[in-house]
Amino acid sequence: MDHHLAQVNVSRLLAPLDSPLLADFMAALDEVNAEADRAPGFVWRLQTEDGNATSVQAFGWDVAGSHGMIVNLTVWQDVESLAGYVFGGQHVQIMRRRREWFARAAEATTALWWVPAGSLPTTDDAEARIRLLRAQGPAPEAFTFRTHFPPVDGTAVHAADDWLCPA
Numbered sequence: 247m248d249h250h251l252a253q254v255n256v257s258r259l260l261a262p263l264d265s266p267l268l269a270d271f272m273a274a275l276d277e278v279n280a281e282a283d284r285a286p287g288f289v290w291r292l293q294t295e296d297g298n299a300t301s302v303q304a305f306g307w308d309v310a311g312s313h314g315m316i317v318n319l320t321v322w323q324d325v326e327s328l329a330g331y332v333f334g335g336q337h338v339q340i341m342r343r344r345r346e347w348f349a350r351a352a353e354a355t356t357a358l359w360w361v362p363a364g365s366l367p368t369t370d371d372a373e374a375r376i377r378l379l380r381a382q383g384p385a386p387e388a389f390t391f392r393t394h395f396p397p398v399d400g401t402a403v404h405a406a407d408d409w410l411c412p413a
Contacts, residue, residue, distance in 0.1 A: 249397035250289050250363050251322045254372035255356040256305050257348035258312035263300055265313075271347045274340055275300070281336050282320065287327020290366055292319035304369035305376070312349050319372050321361065325394050328358070332391075354379045357388045360397040 261267040275298055282288055292299045305315040322328040331337060357375040361367055375388040384393035394403050 248363055249360040251324055251328055251358055252361045252367040252371070252375075253318075253320050253322065253328055253356070253358050254367070254375060255318045256308065256315050256372075256376065257344070257355065258308070258310060258351065259314050259316060260312065260347055260349055262313050263316075268347050270343070271340070272300075274336070278336050278340055282331055285327065285331040285335075287323035288331070289321040289323060291321075292317065292369070302369065305373060307373075308376075310349070317369060317372065319367060319369065321366060325358065325391070329391060354390070356390065358390065358394060359388050360386075360395075 259268070263272060279291065279293070279298055282291060292302060294301050299318060300316050302317050304317050309315055320328070322331075332341075354376060357372070357379045359367075359375050378385070379388040379390070382388075384390050384395075386395040389395050392404065396403065
């Protein structure tokens with residue numbers, strides 16, 4: 247495989263990470279991350295010595311009056327592998343509760359794009375892809391689960407509604 251799929255999703259916090267409001271989210275984070283690490287097709291995820299990325303400083307321009315941003319930046323073998331993890335297991339249980347912890351956003355908060363196999367995206371790459379997706383909509387350089395692109399020919403693939411998130 248010449249390419250891997252990079253993925254970023256960001257969330258605006260409704261309260262500080264150490265607040266009672268976010269206690270359930272923080273308590274589930276290690277297991278959700280471990281589930282990702284074991285998932286078929288998983289390649290890499292951004293993390294600090296703590297094993298998560300909650301202390302990574304990025305997307306400061308997008309805070310929008312929230313208590314800050316959290317960033318999830320990962321690499322997968324393909325769109326199907328990422329979707330299998332995101333839309334199943336414990337992750338989907340967390341997604342069902344996301345409105346308790348994160349502000350609703352009117353603009354894209356998740357972007358997907360292809361990277362050469364063996365390379366890792368940076369938070370600067372992720373910020374650029376979110377900005378690009380927000381500015382132009384899905385394209386080969388930054389796309390979504392609903393409208394994604396293969397790594398080579400750039401022909402859009404439109405996902406069936408039943409393939410998307412059940413949360």
